[in-house]
Amino acid sequence: MTELLFLRDAYLREFDATVVAVRDDQVALDRTAFYPTGGGQPHDTGTLGGHGVLDVRKEGEDVWHRIDGSLEVGAPVHGVIDWERRHRLMRTHTAMHVLNGVVWHRWGALATGNNMEPLVGRIDYEFDPLPPGFGEELERLVNIEIDAARDVRIEFLPHAAAQVDPDLIRTKVNLIPATVKEVRVVDIVGLDRQTDGGTHVRNTADIGRVRVVKTESKGKANKRIRIEILDKP
Numbered sequence: 085m086t087e088l089l090f091l092r093d094a095y096l097r098e099f100d101a102t103v104v105a106v107r108d109d110q111v112a113l114d115r116t117a118f119y120p121t122g123g124g125q126p127h128d129t130g131t132l133g134g135h136g137v138l139d140v141r142k143e144g145e146d147v148w149h150r151i152d153g154s155l156e157v158g159a160p161v162h163g164v165i166d167w168e169r170r171h172r173l174m175r176t177h178t179a180m181h182v183l184n185g186v187v188w189h190r191w192g193a194l195a196t197g198n199n200m201e202p203l204v205g206r207i208d209y210e211f212d213p214l215p216p217g218f219g220e221e222l223e224r225l226v227n228i229e230i231d232a233a234r235d236v237r238i239e240f241l242p243h244a245a246a247q248v249d250p251d252l253i254r255t256k257v258n259l260i261p262a263t264v265k266e267v268r269v270v271d272i273v274g275l276d277r278q279t280d281g282g283t284h285v286r287n288t289a290d291i292g293r294v295r296v297v298k299t300e301s302k303g304k305a306n307k308r309i310r311i312e313i314l315d316k317p
């Protein structure tokens with residue numbers, strides 16, 4: 085079982101760990117700050133014991149790191165996250181939450197899926213049809229929330245408490261199995277609150293600027309929004 089250090093500290097860039105299993109060109113660690121692909125957020129890259137980290141996947145309770153070299157079971161290793169890539173993903177991921185909050189409060193629509201790469205993302209919403217002028221209005225409102233410099237807080241709630249949290253109910257918290265004792269919540273204070281395992285910046289001001297690049301229809305009640313993240317001018 086790998087301890088996921090990024091869940092409590094998304095700003096951890098380096099860490100020490102021990103190799104607990106090896107298979108082919110992959111190693112599992114007792115603890116890691118490398119984010120494994122999931123929840124629409126791609127994996128981190130960086131170095132582990134001086135070897136490049138090419139891919140990171142979670143399988144059950146273990147995180148496997150594919151490296152361009154070899155390490156032995158029991159070896160102590162130092163890991164370093166490629167911070168430029170990770171911080172861009174944190175800005176992008178947090179921007180997606182701001183979009184979700186704005187779309188919910190202004191239009192009452194829910195997101196049905198999302199995907200991101202560093203500084204670009206897409207989210208699907210259950211709109212039918214898309215309101216006129218949607219893209220421009222969304223961009224305007226999202227950047228207002230970024231400028232409001234809202235804190236982004238991480239909480240761990242007991243499963244039972246999460247089930248009755250009025251803000252979490254709309255994001256389908258009821259689908260989380262009861263075997264999960266603790267539910268991680270990402271709270272953009274006053275704007276958006278959802279269960280989530282990803283990495284985020286500490287404050288919406290750290291996102292920069294959001295530009296709505298494109299809105300497209302992917303069918304009835306499914307509209308796709310593409311965004312890019314820019315540095316603050």
Ligand SMILES: [Zn+2]
Nearest residue numbers: 177270280282
């Ligand atoms: Zn998130």
